[in-house]
Amino acid sequence: MTAPFSRRDALAAGFGAVLLPSTLSAQPAQKPAEFKIGVTTFLSGPASVFGVPSRKACEMLVDQINASGGIAGVPIRASFVDEAPGTDHLVGEFRRLVQSEGVHAMFQSISSGSCLACTPLSAELQKLTILWDCGTQRIFEENRWQYAFRTQGYGTPEVLAPLLYLLKHKPDFRTIAVINQDYAWGRDSWELWKTGMDAMKPGVRVVAEMFPRFGSTDFSTEITRLLALRPDVILSTSWGGELVTFIRQAAERRLHERSLMVLPVAEASMPTLGRSMPEGHIIGTRGDHWNNHPSPANPALFNGLVNSYRQRFNEWPIYPVHHMAQAMWALKAGVEKAVAAKGGGWPSDLEMANAFRGLSFPTPTSTITLREDGQGLEDQIVGLSSFNDRFPFAVPKDMIQFPGEQVSAPVGQKSTDWLKTLKPDFIASAGARIG
Amino acid sequence: MAEWFQDNGLLLGLALLDGLSSAGLIFLVAVGLNLVFGVLRIINVAHGSLYAIGAYSAASIGIFLSGRGLPDWASIPTLILSAALVGAILGPIIERLLLRRIYAQEEVVQLLVTFALFMILEDVQKLLWGVQPIHHDTAMRWLGTIDVPFGADFIPFTNYQLFVLPGIAIVTLVGLAWFLRRTLTGRVIVAVTTDREAATAMGIDAAKVFLLTFTFGAMLAALGGALSSPTAALVPGIGAQTIVLSFAVVATAGLGQIEGAALTSLMMGLGRSIAVYFEPELEVVVPYIIMVLVLLVRPQGLFGVIETRRV
Numbered sequence: 001m002t003a004p005f006s007r008r009d010a011l012a013a014g015f016g017a018v019l020l021p022s023t024l025s026a027q028p029a030q031k032p033a034e035f036k037i038g039v040t041t042f043l044s045g046p047a048s049v050f051g052v053p054s055r056k057a058c059e060m061l062v063d064q065i066n067a068s069g070g071i072a073g074v075p076i077r078a079s080f081v082d083e084a085p086g087t088d089h090l091v092g093e094f095r096r097l098v099q100s101e102g103v104h105a106m107f108q109s110i111s112s113g114s115c116l117a118c119t120p121l122s123a124e125l126q127k128l129t130i131l132w133d134c135g136t137q138r139i140f141e142e143n144r145w146q147y148a149f150r151t152q153g154y155g156t157p158e159v160l161a162p163l164l165y166l167l168k169h170k171p172d173f174r175t176i177a178v179i180n181q182d183y184a185w186g187r188d189s190w191e192l193w194k195t196g197m198d199a200m201k202p203g204v205r206v207v208a209e210m211f212p213r214f215g216s217t218d219f220s221t222e223i224t225r226l227l228a229l230r231p232d233v234i235l236s237t238s239w240g241g242e243l244v245t246f247i248r249q250a251a252e253r254r255l256h257e258r259s260l261m262v263l264p265v266a267e268a269s270m271p272t273l274g275r276s277m278p279e280g281h282i283i284g285t286r287g288d289h290w291n292n293h294p295s296p297a298n299p300a301l302f303n304g305l306v307n308s309y310r311q312r313f314n315e316w317p318i319y320p321v322h323h324m325a326q327a328m329w330a331l332k333a334g335v336e337k338a339v340a341a342k343g344g345g346w347p348s349d350l351e352m353a354n355a356f357r358g359l360s361f362p363t364p365t366s367t368i369t370l371r372e373d374g375q376g377l378e379d380q381i382v383g384l385s386s387f388n389d390r391f392p393f394a395v396p397k398d399m400i401q402f403p404g405e406q407v408s409a410p411v412g413q414k415s416t417d418w419l420k421t422l423k424p425d426f427i428a429s430a431g432a433r434i435g
Numbered sequence: 436m437a438e439w440f441q442d443n444g445l446l447l448g449l450a451l452l453d454g455l456s457s458a459g460l461i462f463l464v465a466v467g468l469n470l471v472f473g474v475l476r477i478i479n480v481a482h483g484s485l486y487a488i489g490a491y492s493a494a495s496i497g498i499f500l501s502g503r504g505l506p507d508w509a510s511i512p513t514l515i516l517s518a519a520l521v522g523a524i525l526g527p528i529i530e531r532l533l534l535r536r537i538y539a540q541e542e543v544v545q546l547l548v549t550f551a552l553f554m555i556l557e558d559v560q561k562l563l564w565g566v567q568p569i570h571h572d573t574a575m576r577w578l579g580t581i582d583v584p585f586g587a588d589f590i591p592f593t594n595y596q597l598f599v600l601p602g603i604a605i606v607t608l609v610g611l612a613w614f615l616r617r618t619l620t621g622r623v624i625v626a627v628t629t630d631r632e633a634a635t636a637m638g639i640d641a642a643k644v645f646l647l648t649f650t651f652g653a654m655l656a657a658l659g660g661a662l663s664s665p666t667a668a669l670v671p672g673i674g675a676q677t678i679v680l681s682f683a684v685v686a687t688a689g690l691g692q693i694e695g696a697a698l699t700s701l702m703m704g705l706g707r708s709i710a711v712y713f714e715p716e717l718e719v720v721v722p723y724i725i726m727v728l729v730l731l732v733r734p735q736g737l738f739g740v741i742e743t744r745r746v
Contacts, residue, residue, distance in 0.1 A: 217667035241670030
């Protein structure tokens with residue numbers, strides 16, 4: 001027989017439910033035996049071309065950091081979750097990792113959809129969350145997050161920098177066609193590009209807007225149409241196997257001789273394309289971490305990352321490797337800053353998160369600063385595809401470096417609103433040649 | 436209307452050329468699925484995996500042999516032989532060890548089992564070939580391009596796309612039709628497709644027919660994958676993309692209908708190409724619009740026959 005549940009019991013239970021979490025969070029945090037991180041990335045499906053290298057990088061960096069004493073003396077342990085099953089699955093896994101596994105920080109995600117779904121959990125569960133790769137501008141432009149930070153650039157600078165490069169390199173172009181993947185990034189990146197292009201070079205005619213099905217393996221028809229249209233410029237923010245297929249099919253049919261291609265996310269596909277990539281086209285890398293960076297800010301760190309990754313996995317690092325490394329180095333810098341601020345004591349989740357606001361941390365190529373809104377400012381380097389003796393694949397020449405703060409929307413402004421305010425004279429002042 | 440054709444006639448011509456090669460590839464994959472579905476009455480979700488493994492194997496064998504001095508021309512027969520090898524190895528293994536155990540099960544169980552197999556084979560692909568894109572385009576490069584006149588301009592097409600893909604599809608269609616109608620084995624397969632119970636009662640060894648048909652279907656799936664490998668970069672997930680369209684073809688064509696699969700593939704290939712030129716937003720949905728329209732008028736499919744069911 002169960003005792004009757006009185007109104008007084010209900011009130012007591014209600015107060016308890018409200019007060020208990022705040023009482024617990026007021027307890028001094030104990031230094032953990034290990035610092036657990038939950039990492040969400042694509043381990044299956046087409047985007048695993050990014051996800052698997054990022055997982056390898058994470059495992060390698062965890063080993064390296066643990067070998068040198070861990071974070072503030074605490075070894076790291078990483079758990080991985082596959083993003084491919086979708087956001088419902090991912091939200092459940094995020095909760096499980098925080099509430100059941102007791103992770104101290106979450107690293108999410110490659111897909112912008114994943115980040116949009118999971119970032120609110122950082123606030124709900126009050127857990128430090130590092131956005132290590134996704135690019136949607138909506139995260140920090142539509143909300144303020146206390147526990148979430150992005151340790152690399154995002155869609156706006158990653159699209160604006162190649163646009164500025166094009167406007168400097170081929171200022172007289174009159175027509176453009178776009179062929180992007182049919183999903184959020186493909187559509188959003190075209191909107192950002194078009195908004196910026198209309199502001200800085202009004203009157204360019206868009207002769208074709210094509211968004212082939214995500215995962216397409218044949219672009220023959222699209223290429224035929226582009227060959228017939230002969231646009232001055234072809235933009236494609238596609239990536240992975242689709243970009244490789246598009247470039248190979250296009251190169252075989254000499255599309256590159258008729259139009260200048262602008263490929264903001266090309267870097268990750270260059271090792272696969274090898275010599276199939278035509279020379280003289282505009283390529284980007286979602287940051288400044290080219291394998292042929294002419295003057296990295298921290299050469300020892302740069303060579304250490306590139307060489308150790310190549311030795312361990314027998315492949316060249318691509319941008320998700322660098323983005324994962326940035327997240328790991330940011331985590332180390334932020335947690336150690338929080339520990340130092342507490343005089344060696346272990347910080348609470350809130351104290352840890354507060355240490356990340358305004359944090360600057362070194363990367364192999366530069367220093368990234370996390371702004372007050374949580375967004376990282378990462379420089380962008382764009383150049384023309386070229387070959388040299390050092391690499392069996394295309395790397396950029398005639399590089400222009402665009403400082404992160406110059407090509408990012410200011411805090412509090414939406415990207416599309418800010419891009420509309422850009423004037424043609426911005427083109428000349430933006431970026432500086434390097435190398 | 437006449438004015439529209441005058442303005443867009445040349446573009447329509449280009450769309451037809453693109454549509455033919457697209458239809459060829461769709462047909463090769465879908466016809467194998469249709470054959471298996473018609474005879475075994477199993478919705479084989481793992482058909483997409485056989486396509487992907489065929490593609491990966493052809494690329495790997497091609498890369499291996501090219502590295503050992505295989506002449507470029509030999510890359511085309513290598514594609515076909517790779518597909519035959521994949522089908523001949525995986526087909527009997529899957530049919531004997533797995534499918535044979537679920538023929539008597541409910542359709543939902545069959546669907547779940549082949550879906551599980553699909554998931555397992557997806558992981559096997561990642562274990563064997565990794566996740567970075569793989570490609571081997573010797574066949575396409577060796578055959579070169581041809582300049583097709585386009586008004587005062589010209590459009591380069593690859594000979595592989597323009598001649599090899601539609602050519603192999605046509606040879607497959609004619610060969611299959613001949614095999615099924617003119618040979619004893621083919622007639623036995625048709626008999627099992629038409630009425631399994633009656634065929635078995637007349638002494639046909641259904642188990643043998645199932646094994647043969649599934650192996651042949653696996654070879655066709657692998658052939659579709661192998662022939663796509665010179666033009667496409669191979670990445671995890673290509674099997675899933677293919678299987679959805681193949682199901683649309685099978686549903687539209689009608690159960691076990693080879694000519695139906697050919698006509699449906701042609702409609703869908705041409706429909707997609709024309710959409711890319713004139714209404715790109717519709718490209719993705721065109722095959723499914725065609726499927727819905729056909730099934731509204733003919734629920735049994737274009738060439739399907741209405742079956743009586745005992746109650």
